[in-house]
Amino acid sequence: MICGSTSAAWSGNRMDTLCCRCARPLEPDEIALTRKLINRGAVRFFCLSCLADHFDVTEEILRRKIRDFREMGCTLFTEA
Numbered sequence: 459m460i461c462g463s464t465s466a467a468w469s470g471n472r473m474d475t476l477c478c479r480c481a482r483p484l485e486p487d488e489i490a491l492t493r494k495l496i497n498r499g500a501v502r503f504f505c506l507s508c509l510a511d512h513f514d515v516t517e518e519i520l521r522r523k524i525r526d527f528r529e530m531g532c533t534l535f536t537e538a
């Protein structure tokens with residue numbers, strides 16, 4: 459299982475967080491979006507395509523949301 463506390467693996471000196479569902483390495487934006495859409499304290503994260511599938515929307519809509527959140531000054535997206 460990929461899910462759970464071991465979803466983050468060390469690679470070199472930076473931490474790669476993997477999608478909880480398909481194990482793809484995640485972009486900071488994808489982690490931020492998971493936090494924003496699911497739970498700010500989330501410990502399991504999803505890539506854009508898995509999030510899109512989960513919420514039954516397109517990746518394009520999620521990308522637009524990321525942009526909107528950033529323009530709104532959401533700290534989850536400006537910290538990255």
Ligand SMILES: [Zn+2]
Pocket residue numbers: 477478479480481482504505506507508509
């Ligand atoms: Zn995924």
